[in-house]
Amino acid sequence: MTTMNKEQIRETVLRVLEDVVPNAANQALEPNISFHDQLELDSIDFLRLMMNLEKELNVTIFDFDYPKLSTLNGCENYLSERLTLAA
Amino acid sequence: MDKTTINHSPSPGALASDPKVAEPVRTEFSWAAARAELDGLPGGGLNIAWEAVDRQVRAGRGEATALRWLGKTGERREFSYAELARLSDRFANGLERLGVGRGDRVCALIGRVPDLYITALGTLKAGAVFCPLFSAFGPEPVRVRLARSRARVLVTTTLLYERKVRAQRAGLPDLAHVLLADGEDGADVRAFQGLLDAEPDDRAPPRTTAEDWALLHFTSGTTGLPKGAIHVHDAVTAHRLTGRSILDLRPGDVFWCTADPGWVTGVSYGIIAPLTNGATLVVDEAEFDVRRWYAILERERVNVWYTAPTAIRLLMKAGPEPARGHDLSALRLAASVGEPLHAEGVLWGEEHLGQPFHDTWWQTETGAIMIANDPGHPVRPGSMGQPLPGIEAAIVRRRPEGGVEFLASDEEGELALRVGWPSMFRGYLDDEERYRACFADGWYLSGDLARRDADGYFWFVGRSDDVIKTAGHLIGPFEVESVLLEHPAVAEAGMIGKPDDYAGQIVKAFVALKPDYVASDALRKELIGFARTRLGPAVAPRELEFMTDLPKTRSGKILRRLLRARELGLPPGDLSTVEGEET
Numbered sequence: 020m021t022t023m024n025k026e027q028i029r030e031t032v033l034r035v036l037e038d039v040v041p042n043a044a045n046q047a048l049e050p051n052i053s054f055h056d057q058l059e060l061d062s063i064d065f066l067r068l069m070m071n072l073e074k075e076l077n078v079t080i081f082d083f084d085y086p087k088l089s090t091l092n093g094c095e096n097y098l099s100e101r102l103t104l105a106a
Numbered sequence: 107m108d109k110t111t112i113n114h115s116p117s118p119g120a121l122a123s124d125p126k127v128a129e130p131v132r133t134e135f136s137w138a139a140a141r142a143e144l145d146g147l148p149g150g151g152l153n154i155a156w157e158a159v160d161r162q163v164r165a166g167r168g169e170a171t172a173l174r175w176l177g178k179t180g181e182r183r184e185f186s187y188a189e190l191a192r193l194s195d196r197f198a199n200g201l202e203r204l205g206v207g208r209g210d211r212v213c214a215l216i217g218r219v220p221d222l223y224i225t226a227l228g229t230l231k232a233g234a235v236f237c238p239l240f241s242a243f244g245p246e247p248v249r250v251r252l253a254r255s256r257a258r259v260l261v262t263t264t265l266l267y268e269r270k271v272r273a274q275r276a277g278l279p280d281l282a283h284v285l286l287a288d289g290e291d292g293a294d295v296r297a298f299q300g301l302l303d304a305e306p307d308d309r310a311p312p313r314t315t316a317e318d319w320a321l322l323h324f325t326s327g328t329t330g331l332p333k334g335a336i337h338v339h340d341a342v343t344a345h346r347l348t349g350r351s352i353l354d355l356r357p358g359d360v361f362w363c364t365a366d367p368g369w370v371t372g373v374s375y376g377i378i379a380p381l382t383n384g385a386t387l388v389v390d391e392a393e394f395d396v397r398r399w400y401a402i403l404e405r406e407r408v409n410v411w412y413t414a415p416t417a418i419r420l421l422m423k424a425g426p427e428p429a430r431g432h433d434l435s436a437l438r439l440a441a442s443v444g445e446p447l448h449a450e451g452v453l454w455g456e457e458h459l460g461q462p463f464h465d466t467w468w469q470t471e472t473g474a475i476m477i478a479n480d481p482g483h484p485v486r487p488g489s490m491g492q493p494l495p496g497i498e499a500a501i502v503r504r505r506p507e508g509g510v511e512f513l514a515s516d517e518e519g520e521l522a523l524r525v526g527w528p529s530m531f532r533g534y535l536d537d538e539e540r541y542r543a544c545f546a547d548g549w550y551l552s553g554d555l556a557r558r559d560a561d562g563y564f565w566f567v568g569r570s571d572d573v574i575k576t577a578g579h580l581i582g583p584f585e586v587e588s589v590l591l592e593h594p595a596v597a598e599a600g601m602i603g604k605p606d607d608y609a610g611q612i613v614k615a616f617v618a619l620k621p622d623y624v625a626s627d628a629l630r631k632e633l634i635g636f637a638r639t640r641l642g643p644a645v646a647p648r649e650l651e652f653m654t655d656l657p658k659t660r661s662g663k664i665l666r667r668l669l670r671a672r673e674l675g676l677p678p679g680d681l682s683t684v685e686g687e688e689t
Contacts, residue, residue: 037631038631039648040635040638040643041631041632041634041635041638042634042635042636042638042639043635055393059242059642059643060643061242061393061577061643061644062393062394062416062420062577063416063576063577063606063608063609063612063643063648064643064648065393066420066608067648082396082420082423082424082425082428083396083397083424083427083428085395085396086395086397086398
C-alpha cells in the first residue's frame with residue numbers, strides 16, 4: 020500500500036465530503052469545527068462519509084471511532100494513523 | 107367529551123359481529139375510565155402541561171427529577187417537576203404579555219435543549235398551540251411551515267434564525283415575535299431568557315378544555331404542501347395511558363426517548379407520556395454516537411428506552427463490541443417506532459441489550475401508539491403487534507363508489523382505525539377536504555398497507571401513496587420536487603424512496619433537464635447541493651439520476667411507481683394502466 024501524506028488525505032476527505040454533501044464545496048471549512056455544525060451533516064450523511072472514506076482509502080474505520088472523525092483535522096489525524104498502521 | 111368514549115362491552119354490535127375486525131384485547135376498557143385517571147383542571151377542563159408537571163407537584167412529587175439534560179459537550183442539568191412547573195408558568199406569563207394566547211401558534215425551531223421543553227409546556231399552559239419544527243429542516247420547509255401555521259411566535263437560536271428564518275421574515279407577516287434561546291434583545295428579536303426573567307413564576311391554572319387545540323404537527327402527503335395535523339388537549343388521555351400500558355412507565359422510572367421533538371414522537375413520548383407518568387426524562391442534545399449511547403444507557407440507569415430502527419441498525423452495524431462491558435441491567439423495556447423494525451433488530455436487542463425491541467405503530471395523525479407489541483405479551487418479531495385496548499383496527503379496501511370493505515386474515519389492504527380515540531387528529535389546518543378524505547364509514551384510513559394474521563397480529567406491508575420514510579422521517583415528494591423544479595436546468599423531477607441498509611429509505615431524485623443543459627457529474631452535485639441548501643439534510647435527495655424523460659400519465663403526472671420499479675430492477679407492471687392513472 021502506498022502511504023499518503025496528510026495533504027493527500029485532506030484532499031481525499033474533501034473530495035468524498037463534497038460527494039456526500041455537494042454544497043460543502045462552497046464553504047470555507049474550519050478544520051476544528053465539526054462537519055455537523057458547519058454543514059448540517061446528519062447521521063446518515065456522516066455514515067455515508069465514513070463508508071465512502073473506507074472504500075476510497077481501503078481502510079477500516081471502527082464505528083466506535085466515528086466521533087474522532089467529526090472534524091476535518093480529526094479525519095486527517097485518524098486516517099493518517101490508520102494508513103500508517105496498515106502500510 | 108363522551109362522544110369519544112368507546113365502551114367495549116361484549117354486546118353484539120356491528121364491530122363485534124364482524125369477525126374481520128380485530129377484537130379489543132380487554133373488553134372492559136373504556137376511554138372514560140382512562141380519562142378519569144387524569145386530574146383535570148381545578149375549575150374543570152383539561153390541559154396537557156398541567157397533567158404533565160403541575161399534577162406531579164400537587165401530588166407531592168415536585169422535587170422528583172422531571173428532566174435530565176445531557177449537553178453535547180458533557181454538561182448536565184436537572185430540572186425537578188416543580189422547576190419545570192415554575193419555568194413553564196413564566197413562559198406562559200411571557201406569552202400572555204406578548205398578547206399570545208388561546209389558539210395562537212407558537213413554533214419551536216431548536217435542538218434538544220431545556221428551553222424547548224419549557225416552550226412546549228408553557229405554550230400549552232397559555233392555551234396556545236405548540237408546533238415543533240425539526241431543526242435540520244432547511245429554510246424552505248421552515249418557511250412553508252411558519253407560513254401555513256401562521257405562527258405568532260418562534261423560539262429558536264441565533265444560528266438557526268440567521269441560517270433559516272431571517273431572510274424570509276418579511277414574507278411572514280404573522281410572525282410577531284422571535285425569541286432567541288441564546289440571544290439578546292435586538293431590532294427584530296428578543297432574548298428568551300429575558301422574557302422569562304421578567305415574569306413571575308406562578309400563574310393561575312390554565313383554562314383550556316379537552317377539545318381546545320394543543321399541538322400542531324406537520325406531516326406530508328403525496329401531493330401538495332405539508333399538512334398541519336391538529337391535536338387537542340384530550341390527547342393527553344392517550345399519551346398517559348399508552349406511556350403506562352405500552353412503555354410500562356412508572357413514577358421514578360428513568361426514560362429515554364431518542365426521537366427529536368421536531369417530530370411527533372419527540373413530543374408525545376419525548377415530553378408528554380413520561381412526564382404525565384411521573385418518570386424522569388433523559389434528553390441527549392448530541393447526535394447518534396455508539397459509545398455515547400451505551401454510556402448513557404448504563405450511567406443514567408435507563409429503565410425504559412424508546413428508539414428507532416435507524417438507530418438500532420446503526421448499533422447492529424457497530425457490532426457487539428461497543429456494548430460489551432456496559433451494565434445495562436436497569437433496562438426493563440426497549441421499544442421502537444418510526445418504521446417497521448425487522449425481526450433481526452428485535453432479536454438483536456434481546457441478545458445484546460438483554461431486552462427485545464417492542465415494535466410500536468402509530469402516526470402523526472393518530473397522536474399516540476395504536477398497535478404494539480405490548481409488555482404483557484411475548485414479542486412477535488417483525489410484527490407491528492396488536493391493537494391497544496380501546497383501539498379497533500381492521501384491514502380494509504376502499505370501494506371505488508365510496509366506503510370500505512373489510513378484508514379477511516392474511517389479506518393485504520389498508521390499515522384502518524375505528525374513529526373515536528382521544529388523540530385522533532381533529533383536522534388538517536385550513537384543509538378540511540384533505541381531512542375528510544382520510545375517513546370512510548367511521549374509520550380513519552391510515553394510508554399504510556398491512557395484513558393481520560390469524561392470531562390478530564398486524565404486519566406492515568408498505569405505503570399506499572408516494573410518501574417515504576427516511577431515518578424514520580416522513581417526506582413527501584411535493585416539497586422535494588418543487589424545489590428541484592426551481593433550478594433553471596430542471597424540466598421534470600420525481601422523487602422516490604430508495605432502499606437503504608440504515609436509513610430504511612433515502613430520498614432519490616430523478617431529473618429530466620431542459621434542452622440547453624447537459625447531464626454531468628458537476629450538474630448532479632450542483633442540483634443536490636441546491637436542494638440541500640433549501641431543504642436541509644433531512645429532506646433533500648441524497649442521490650440524483652438524470653433521465654431523458656420521466657414516465658408520466660397523459661395529463662403529465664409523474665409516475666413514481668415506475669421510477670421505483672426502475673430503481674429496484676422490477677418489471678414496471680401493467681403499463682396499459684399508465685395513461686389512466688389520475689389519482
